[in-house]
Amino acid sequence: MTLAARLAPHLPPRVLASATDFLYPRFEPELRHLADFCPRGGTAVDIGGxxxxxxxxxxxxxxxxxxxxxxxxxARRLRATTPPNVEVLQAAATDHNGTATLWLPPDGRGDRGISSLVRRELHDVALDVPCLALDELSLGDVSLLKVDVDGSELAMLRGAEATIRRERPALFIELEVRxxxxxxxxxxxAALAYTGWVLPGRDWTPLAEFDLAAHQQRTVHVADDGLLRRSLAPHRRYVNSALFLPDARTPGS
Structure with a gap:
């Protein structure tokens, strides 16, 4: 377990939120560029909060x-630390409604952000949780879906396909070849006419021109570093998310 994951459960929710908000844009610099793909107004969806x-x-x-x-x-911490215009749903987003098995690491908490509906060797504890297909929420005026579901991306997208086709939001999705x-x-x-982009440096690069799988294989050692270490050494870059935009849009357009 990383140092941040060990400390986090013992911090007051507001202190933890402030620390996370300070460090995370250095850990995931795409967050600093949110204005490039999240227009003002409308509805944004954070899947894997x-x-x-x-x-x-x-x-x-x-x-x-x-x-x-x-x-x-x-989910309880999120309700205590997010603004009034944030609605928190305690559920897993997938391609059906009902109950699903969520897999967590041996500590059974999920503070490292690696819980998943898809079991891997690092998972040891099973937890039954509510699940939902995003389409069932009938959301309107959707501008952005941010997706961090640690392996169940395709099921989540299938459960949101009608929303994606109707609303044509930007999609920011964590993807890891490991x-x-x-x-x-x-x-x-691609079948929905979306084009991928990544941010390996200062500027957005078309995903078609950046070998994401090869990059991740070269830098996978960085992925094992925790939030604190990667935030304090942002030059140690591990790109594990891609932005997908519809209809020939470009970041910042």
């Missing part, structure tokens, strides 16, 4: 934020 750095930043731009977080104690092949998600979105 964790401690809420994306939810709180999105709440400053969107009229409404819907945050979906399956881990019960993380968890799953990248092609099924990229091909699914």
């Amino acid at each position: 964790w401690y809420g750095p994306w939810s709180r930043r999105m709440a400053a731009r969107a009229d409404r934020v819907v945050t979906i977080e399956p881990v019960p104690h993380l 968890i799953q092949p990248l092609e099924p998600v990229i091909d699914f979105l």
Whole structure:
């Protein structure tokens, strides 16, 4: 377990939120570029809310934020630390409604942000949680879906396909070749006329011109560093998310 994950459960919710909001844009610099793909107004959706750095930043731009977080104690923290225009749903986003098995690491908490509906070797504890298909929420005026579901991206997208086709939001999705092949998600979105972008440096680069799988294989050692270490050494870059935009849009357009 990382140092941050060990300390986090013992910090008051507001202190933890402030620390996360300070460090996370250095850990995931795409958050500093939120204005490039999250227009003002409308509804933004944070799927996999964790401690809420994306939810709180999105709440400053969107009229409404819907945050979906399956881990019960993380959902409670989110309700205590997000602005009034954030609605927190304690559930896992997938392709059906009902109940699903969420897999967590041996500590059974999920503070490292690696809980998933897809079991991997690092998972040891099973927890039954509510699950939902995003389409069932019938959301309107959706501008952005941010997705961090640690391996169940394709199921989540299938459960949101009607919303994506209707609303044409920007999609910011965590993708890691060490968890799953990248092609099924990229091909699914290409069929919906979405184009991928990544931010390996100062500027956005078309995903087609950046070998994301090879980059991750070269820098996978960085992925094992925790939030604190990677935030304090932002030059140690591990790109594990891609932005997908519809209809030939470009970041910042």
